[in-house]
Amino acid sequence: MKPVGIITRRELASYFATPVAYVFIIIFLVFTGLCTFYLGGLFERRQADLLPLFKFLPWMYLFLVPAVSMRLWAEEHKTGSIELLLTQPITTWQAVLGKFFAAWIFVGIALALTFPTWITVNYLGDPDNGAAFAGYVGAFIMAGAFLAVGSCMSALTNNQVIAFVLAFVTCALATLAGYSLVTDWSRAFFGGIASWSFWGEGLRAGIQSLGNLLTDGIAGLSFLTHFENIMKGVLDLRDILYFALVIIFFLLASTVLLDARKSK
C-alpha cells in the first residue's frame, strides 16, 4: 500500500502550493468562530463545553467540504493528469485512497486550528476535556464521510462546479434527513394519514408505527443523527461504524466510477 502514502503526500503538498489551502482554512476558521461565539453564544451560555462549536460543524462542512472535494477527480480529468496517474504502476483504489486521505488530513488541519476555542473554554471554566476530545474525533470522522461523498461526485464529472453542487446536494440530503424539522414533519405526515377515518382501528396503529419506523429509518441514515451523540462527548461504536461504512461505500463507488470511465 506504499503508493497510497506517496499520493497522499503529493496531494497534500499541492494543497499548500496554491493559495486555495490558506483561503479555505481562513474562511473555515472565521465562519466557525462566528457561529461558535455569536450564534452558539459560547460566552452567554456560561457553560464550559464545546457544544456551540460542534453544533454548527455539519452545516459548515456542508458548504466547505464540497469545495475541497470538488477538485479531487474533476481537475485531474480536466488537465489530463489522470492519464499520467493511472498509467503509473498503481491501482485505481490506491489512487482513490491516497487522494482521499490527503483531503481528509487537510480538513483535519483546519479542524485542529479551532483549538483556540478549546483553550478559551479551558481558561474560563473547567470543561470535560474527554468529551471535547471525543467531539473532535467525531467531527474528524464525519468530515471523512462528507469528503467520501464529494470524492464520488467529483469522479462523476470533469466539471468542478457540477462536482460541488452534486456533493452539496447529496450531503445536504444526508444531513437534513436527521434534522428535527424533517423528522417532525415526517411524523406529522404519517400521523395525518393514520388519522383518516376509513382506516380500521387496527390498521391505524399499524400505519402510525410504520410511519415512525420509516422516519427513524431515514433519520438513522443521517449524518446529523450520528453526530448528535458524538458532539455531546459520547463516542458510540455504532456511530463510528456508521461513518466508516459511509466512507468505505463512497470510496468504493468512486473507484467503480473511475474504472467505468475507462470503458466508456
Add this chain to the structure above:
Amino acid sequence: MIKTQNLTKNYQGLLAVDNLSFSAEPGEVLGFLGPNGAGKTTTMRMIAGFVAPTSGSASICGHDVATEPLAAKTVLGYLPEGAPTYGEMTVAGFLDFIANLRALTGENRKSRLDYVIGRLQLEPVLQQTIDTLSKGFKRRVGLAQAIVHDPKVLILDEPTDGLDPMQKHEVRTLIGEIAREKTIVISTHILEEVDAVCTRAIIIAHGRLVADDTPSGLKSRAPSGRLEDVFRSVAA
C-alpha cells in the same frame, strides 16, 4: 515487446480503432502514423491501460494489460498525449514523485534522476513550477517521467510536438540511443521523424491498419519515392 490482437474500440457508435493487430519487438522503434483522428491516441491509451478496449487485447512483455495491469504498467514508460503533468509542482518535486511511484531507491534512483535531468537538459528549471515552463520544457518533463525507471517498453504519443528543431534533434538522438534493447512505439504526424528514428512504421486510417513496413519499404511504394506520397495514397 508489445502485442495487440484484434484491438477494437467503439465509442458509442464511433469506431475509433477497428481490429488492430500488430506487434513490436525489442530493438525496434515503431513509428505510428496516421491522419488526425485515425485512432493513434486511442490505440496507445489501450496499450497503456488507460482506455479499456471494446474487444481484443493488448499485452506488454507478455503481461496482458486487462488481466495483469500492474505487471504491464511496471515495465512500461508512457508519455500521454499533450504530456500532462501536475502544473503546481516543481520539476524536481514532480520527478521525485514519479521516482517514488516507480519504487526507485538508493544509488539507482540517484543515477536515473541525474541521467534524465542531464539528458533532457532540465537543470535550469528544476526548482521552477511546471506551469511556468515553456511548451518545450513541459514536453521534456513528460519525457523524463516516461523514461526515468528505464522501462523495457516505451510508448510516446507525439514526443517532439512543441519542440524547436534543436530540441527535436536532441530527443531523436535520445530515442536512438536507448532503442537498442527496448521496444519503442512513437506516434507522430511528422513524416521526417520516421526517417530519422524509426526502424519500422505502421500507418492507420479510420482505425484500420493500412500499411506496415520499413521506412524504405514504404517509400518504394510510391513512384516518387517520397514518404509523403505513400502516406497520402494509403491514408486517404
